[in-house]
Amino acid sequence: MLSCQLIMNALERIAPRRLAEDWDNPGLLVGSYAQQVGRILVALDVDDAVVAEAIEREADLIVAHHPAIFRGIKQLRTDLPLGRRLAALLTHGIAAIAAHTNLDVARGGVNDVLAERLGLEKLSTFVITHQEDGVTESLGRMGTLSASMRIEDFARAVRERLGVSHVRLAAASARPVRRVAVCGGAGAEFIDDAVRRGADVYVTGDVKYHDAQGAVEQGMHIIDAGHFGTEALVLPVLAAHLRTELASEHGEIEIFVTDTQRDVFDVIV
Secondary structure, eight states, X not given: OEEHHHHHHHHHHHSOGGGSOTTOOOEEEESOXXXXXXXXXXXXXXXXXXXXXXXXXXXXXXXXXXXXXXXXXXXXXXXXXXXXXXXXXXXXXXXXXXXXXXXXHSTTSHHHHHHHHTTOEEEEXXXXXXXXXXXXXXXXXXXXXXXEEOHXXXXXXXXXXXXXXXXXXXXXXXXXXXXXXXXXXXXXXXHHHHHHTTOSEEEEEOOOHXXXXXXXXXXXXXXXXXXXXXXXXXXXXXXXXXXXXXXXXXXXXXXXXXXXXXXXXXXOO
């Protein structure tokens, strides 16, 4: 077994805390740095299904992308969902760690995985968050396809490569697609940045109607592949990174990815 501190050290190498946005809440959110861990469950959210899975599979720690605790808590009520989950974690001795926007920005994190899954080449920064000593960090990525595509064909390719049931396309006329911007999760706030950077299409999630309309009016396509669909693909990669980083530590540890978590949205046709 290994301590939570050693696992936090490994996560710091994978996705340094300094990369996180100021409003974010990554790190150890439930448990103790001294807590011993033998089994880690990697998930997108610490929701009811994941907590139940962690209990059933006897995990000592959940490493999630989205923080189990996001905003300040003034009450811990077990008759409400958050309080019930936190109480279950504490009762069963399960710690919870989050790697959120720091994993979005990190090399090999959410956006690199998303860009590579979509077959993008010549990756570069998108929304710059930090520059120091010649190193530039950013949310999202810009990249190019090996050849131009019709937007309808690219949208189908996004659906297939992400393994999602559907995507939403807001097409800006017949503009061919070659230059692509991506931002996993909810990236609608960066639509204007994608336009300024010359993207033919922007792939993200949680896009509102008027935001998509504004993008189309500026001549850029939007593909909304969902919050879950653009982020869940990082989970096996994060698990692999953790195995690599912890391989040299003296202690046995098992790391596995959730097999119960699903997109909260279903598609009814």
